[in-house]
Amino acid sequence: MEAENQIQVDLGHLLAFDPYHHFASPPKSREELVTECLRAGTKLVQAITDGLFNLSATEAIEGPLVKLPKPTTRLPREKHLPRPKPPTKWEMFAKSKGIQKRKKNKVLWDEQTDSWKRSYGYDRVNDDADVPIIEAKMTDEPGSDPFAKRKEEKKKRVEKTEKNRLQNLKQAAKVGALPSHVQLAATALPITGTQAAPKKITKDELGNVAGLAATATASGGKFDKKVAGEKAVKHQGKHRKFLPAAEGSGMGNREKEQTDKVLSKLMARNSHEILNVGKAVSMYNVKKQRDGRNQKGRSSFDSSSKLKPNGKPMKGDKKSPYQKSRKGGSHGGGASRKGKAD
């Protein structure tokens, strides 16, 4: 009897707790531990069922149904309590004026068609747009279309209600009591001066923010402590590549190549000739050889049109390579031809 009083039973959760249970001696084996625990468990479940079966039970199809009492152990909620909706503008107005809500019927009797029609929606009673004839009043100006006017008024009314609905929802959202199925989304940019809608930042942009901030440090963010999950800063901007300080002269002399490249670029830009001399020379040589082979007897030595004498002033005191080759070429060509003929 005494032991039963010491067991705490919470029927709402089907929970039983025995705070006075202890092992008389440390269990020597696993099986002993298990049997001891099961014994304690059986005692506790028995205590719960004692309480449970003594509750008043109603008869259901499967068996007795019991109404559980409220649980005594408090557990934390998973979500916040639902916040009360702030009253809408109409509700505040109705309260201040003392207007009561009246129950409306969904269907009303329509005199014109002698039938039951709904009070709102498609094919409704007393639809403003359905009247066939609108009598003219004294205040109407001639030439105005009363039907169009009615449509305009209705449109304005609808716009007004939509605006009010939006305002009510905004008020509710401010308190945090927006209904669960409604979401407010910003559609257009706000006018400056009013509260700006938060700009949507993409995932990539967010990743680069840390990199942007890192450029402010002297070491470029290399030693900044990284937050868990932060990726390394992506290299932005060009990298400069420097040639080795000491390099031998020869074929692969990169520095020489670099300077040569710069020089030739400058020369090409500043020289007034359009002719690419080297290319012209090789073209001429090739052509000559081809002609020599094709037409053995004929002299197709007509090179003056293309080939002009020019002297490259800067390239030392060398005469133009063309000139040299021309002279040499004529001799050589003649000599070769002669040689070939023979």
Next chain:
Amino acid sequence: MMKINTPKKKRVLRELEKRAPKLVETGKKTLILQGLKTSNVLNSVLKEIYHLKRDSSVRYTRKNDNIRPFESGGETSLEFFSQKTDCSIFVYGNTSKKRPDNIVIGRTYDHQIYDLVEVGVENFKPMESFKYDKKLAPMVGSKPFITFAGEGFESIDELKHLKEVLLDLFRGEVVESLSLVGLDRVYVVTAVSSDRVFLTHCAVRLKKSGSVVPRIELVEVGPSMDLVVRRHRLPNESLRKEAMRISTDGLKKKIKNVVGDSIQGKIGKIYMPDQKIGEMALPNKAKGVKRERREAKLKHSEHAAKKRKEDAAD
């Protein structure tokens, strides 16, 4: 400019309403997931927990390397998953050299981490290793008995916290009425030492006894394991207060000053405040309509008429 977005499909609307905060909560969903490294034992532990809570839990099987529940930055993934799946308890399993077979059971409030308990699993025996009569097997989703035995659950902080978390985890749906036929399982939790807890899942056999109350017999069916408490984090006080709030709307208000029985019917006492009639303001009446004014005017006009006559006569 703002636009009102409402769901165009009824199915979406129903889902959103299920996830909305309610006055009385009906049971938490559980999210089961794992970290970078899991052992065989851990895999079967997570699998069995998932099967025990089949209808109200979600299992993620991919490895998540950025979840570190006890570190300040490592909870963002958990909170995101909690929001996505609408689960407010999570069971996160991970193995490392320092913490082998580690499970972190945590709860969320408003999709923010509320509290955490870290336990190690030892001596795990899966469901398949138990031999029992198949007719006794408990049904999926039935409401379980939960029993705690041991003085450690009262005296030691970690065990107290573990008790609360295990109760929340195994609780099942919160119902108002229960069918006595569907009671078939129990979770037996015993405190073996100051940091070790023995947890087992048994089937309940109701045997005929002399009275209305049947005699209980337990048959071990389910997984049994030793839980060694490693770390825990209690919720901070303000969050705990907010999470434990109960709304007073649902409570029945005491009706005062009403008595009644079947013969006399309902009798109530009405207490009237003292109506100071002399000091009450009169209702708004137009100045010219008040009787005194009217009479005064009449008198004045008579008086004036008399005076004029006199003057005229003079």
